[in-house]
Amino acid sequence: MCGIAGQYCFDGKEPDTGLLDAMSERLAHRGPDGKGTRISGNVGLVHRRLAIIDLSDDALQPMENEDGTLHLVFNGEIYNYVELRGDLAGRGHRFASKSDSEVILHAYEEWGADCLSRFNGMWAFAIWDEKRQELFCSRDRFGIKPFYYTEAGGSFLFASEIKALLAHQDVGKCPDDAMLRTYLAWGVLDHTERTMFDGVFQLLPAHAMVVDHNGRKAPFRYWDAKVSSAISSGEDGGREAEKLLSILRSATSIHLRSDVAVGTCLSGGIDSSTLTILINDLIRTENPASVGARQKTFSVYFDDPRFDERRFIDEIVSTTCVDASRTRPEAGGAWDELQHLLYMQDEPFGSLSVYAQYCVMRLASKKVKVVLDGQGADELLAGYLAYEGSYIWGLLRSLHWLRAALEIIGAIRHHRGFFTDAMRQLFVRSARRNLLKGNIPQVLRYSGPLDAVLQRELTSTNLPALLHYEDRNSMAFSIESRVPFLDVRFVEFITGLPLDRKIKNGVTKHILRRAIRGIVPEPVRCRMDKMGYVTPEEVWMKEDLRPFVLELLSSESFRKRPYWDADTVADNYLAFLKGASAYSPELFRIACAEIWLRRFFDGVAAREVPLSSPPA
Numbered sequence: 001m002c003g004i005a006g007q008y009c010f011d012g013k014e015p016d017t018g019l020l021d022a023m024s025e026r027l028a029h030r031g032p033d034g035k036g037t038r039i040s041g042n043v044g045l046v047h048r049r050l051a052i053i054d055l056s057d058d059a060l061q062p063m064e065n066e067d068g069t070l071h072l073v074f075n076g077e078i079y080n081y082v083e084l085r086g087d088l089a090g091r092g093h094r095f096a097s098k099s100d101s102e103v104i105l106h107a108y109e110e111w112g113a114d115c116l117s118r119f120n121g122m123w124a125f126a127i128w129d130e131k132r133q134e135l136f137c138s139r140d141r142f143g144i145k146p147f148y149y150t151e152a153g154g155s156f157l158f159a160s161e162i163k164a165l166l167a168h169q170d171v172g173k174c175p176d177d178a179m180l181r182t183y184l185a186w187g188v189l190d191h192t193e194r195t196m197f198d199g200v201f202q203l204l205p206a207h208a209m210v211v212d213h214n215g216r217k218a219p220f221r222y223w224d225a226k227v228s229s230a231i232s233s234g235e236d237g238g239r240e241a242e243k244l245l246s247i248l249r250s251a252t253s254i255h256l257r258s259d260v261a262v263g264t265c266l267s268g269g270i271d272s273s274t275l276t277i278l279i280n281d282l283i284r285t286e287n288p289a290s291v292g293a294r295q296k297t298f299s300v301y302f303d304d305p306r307f308d309e310r311r312f313i314d315e316i317v318s319t320t321c322v323d324a325s326r327t328r329p330e331a332g333g334a335w336d337e338l339q340h341l342l343y344m345q346d347e348p349f350g351s352l353s354v355y356a357q358y359c360v361m362r363l364a365s366k367k368v369k370v371v372l373d374g375q376g377a378d379e380l381l382a383g384y385l386a387y388e389g390s391y392i393w394g395l396l397r398s399l400h401w402l403r404a405a406l407e408i409i410g411a412i413r414h415h416r417g418f419f420t421d422a423m424r425q426l427f428v429r430s431a432r433r434n435l436l437k438g439n440i441p442q443v444l445r446y447s448g449p450l451d452a453v454l455q456r457e458l459t460s461t462n463l464p465a466l467l468h469y470e471d472r473n474s475m476a477f478s479i480e481s482r483v484p485f486l487d488v489r490f491v492e493f494i495t496g497l498p499l500d501r502k503i504k505n506g507v508t509k510h511i512l513r514r515a516i517r518g519i520v521p522e523p524v525r526c527r528m529d530k531m532g533y534v535t536p537e538e539v540w541m542k543e544d545l546r547p548f549v550l551e552l553l554s555s556e557s558f559r560k561r562p563y564w565d566a567d568t569v570a571d572n573y574l575a576f577l578k579g580a581s582a583y584s585p586e587l588f589r590i591a592c593a594e595i596w597l598r599r600f601f602d603g604v605a606a607r608e609v610p611l612s613s614p615p616a
Helices: 017-026 081-090 100-118 177-186 238-254 270-285 310-320 331-345 353-364 377-381 387-397 401-435 450-461 463-475 488-495 510-515 537-542 546-553 556-560 566-577 586-601
Strands: 002-009 034-040 043-049 070-078 121-129 134-139 148-152 155-159 207-212 262-265 296-300 323-327 370-372 480-482
Touching: 002 017, 002 070, 002 121, 017 034, 017 043, 017 155, 043 070, 043 121, 070 081, 070 100, 081 100, 100 121, 100 134, 177 586, 238 270, 238 488, 238 510, 262 270, 262 353, 270 310, 270 377, 270 510, 296 310, 296 353, 310 323, 323 353, 331 353, 331 463, 331 586, 353 463, 377 450, 377 488, 377 510, 387 401, 387 450, 401 566, 401 586, 450 463, 463 480, 537 546, 537 566, 537 586, 546 566, 546 586, 556 566, 556 586, 566 586
Parallel strands: 262 296, 262 370, 296 323, 370 480
Antiparallel strands: 002 043, 002 155, 034 043, 070 121, 121 134, 134 207, 148 155
């Protein structure tokens, strides 16, 4: 896990070392263990190191191959590097380090762009190929690791974070209005190659790109997984459940490969609880040195029982006897730290749950350098309750009448309260979109049958944003976050399963629940609610954050923005405070966007680098 950046000068001039240094400084939090710069002709590469695998100087980057014709900067982990290294050594390749970074170089030498299909991991990297005079750029299948780019001053620039690109005076001068309005209306980001900074783009997940003296070539997709639309023919799914657990156990095992301490983010949900218990079993059977004799877990809690998951966390802690650490975020801290959090995130975020995760990562950084997390399981296994509606609609459309009837009965039995609240929120959110001004692109997350919705959620409307939040929150505290549920073997297995293995009789993640029966405590395995890193956002926005929000909404800058009707927003917020209007996340998003606009576009502050260390 590291920070990378670079410059390719189309006019053949040498790169701007001052610019490269500035980009490097803005990525210091991603790599406090070392830094390096390499100039090769008209290409400059920058690396900030967070040492995880092979802590020696042999693994320093930018890294060269034996004859010095390939130069690599890499952010991420290739979990199957041990197996690939053995394969490449058998083909005559010689290694100077024990790092996974060097495996990428040799794999590119051996297979060219086809090397990407052999990697199981998370990555964003760039290889300067002197022989071809090409810069080869790639991002992992799901976008776990970021890769941003732009063109300015006759150069192609890339970096792990947008803030590094802003070191160039001509980059990010104004917002991308369409992307900002889409976020305000629908809460989505990272759903296209465009960002909320005009002229700044991201290399999409599962894409690669070549840059040469003629410019940037069109990115190309190197991998895809199609979510099956099938409904099972009646088998009980027992063998599939066994295979799921076997693949997930293997994925978790290789995600523990590390030369530094590894811990686990434990929310109390099914996904993180499953990982925690699998890791505890691996301690006994495989003895991973990275975990030690006792697993360390990190959790968030709240005093308000409506948002507190301690009863589920306690079940897992008592079952596993892990070394459990917990933190309680508070509203005052959220507002105080919002400036730093927004700077780390680069773009405004959807809810204060991002702050809860930020607090967990800060807690983890005191004990470990790597954490495992359950991200991705909800989109793969249809874990969000809203997916029920898409599933039932798809069953009706495909004439599976009996199956649809059973799902309706199951949904009413298990989730009646959720759907009642969801219908209320649907009307509230629709009305709040009227607070916004300008043309708003439409984003329909849940339209279509379940397979289409899950495909969309995996690749655009949900998972990419969640991975964005997780990467920036973890790297804000210089720790690496890993997501075993996005192991490519697990993803390809799950996407190929029939839909009724994911939802059945109103029960989400059905096959995972079956696979972990007898392994995960029943109160956790059978819980039907869905929380995650939820915060008392509505309570905070009504009470603790009230004076701050009122001041923000009455400010001159807020009133001049072209994105909302300031008077109507203020009236709407006052109605919420009086209990005359229900809460919805649009209120927070508008406030968050205003703070972001001030931070990155109002005055000179956007061009300044704050303290590299986040608040303690």
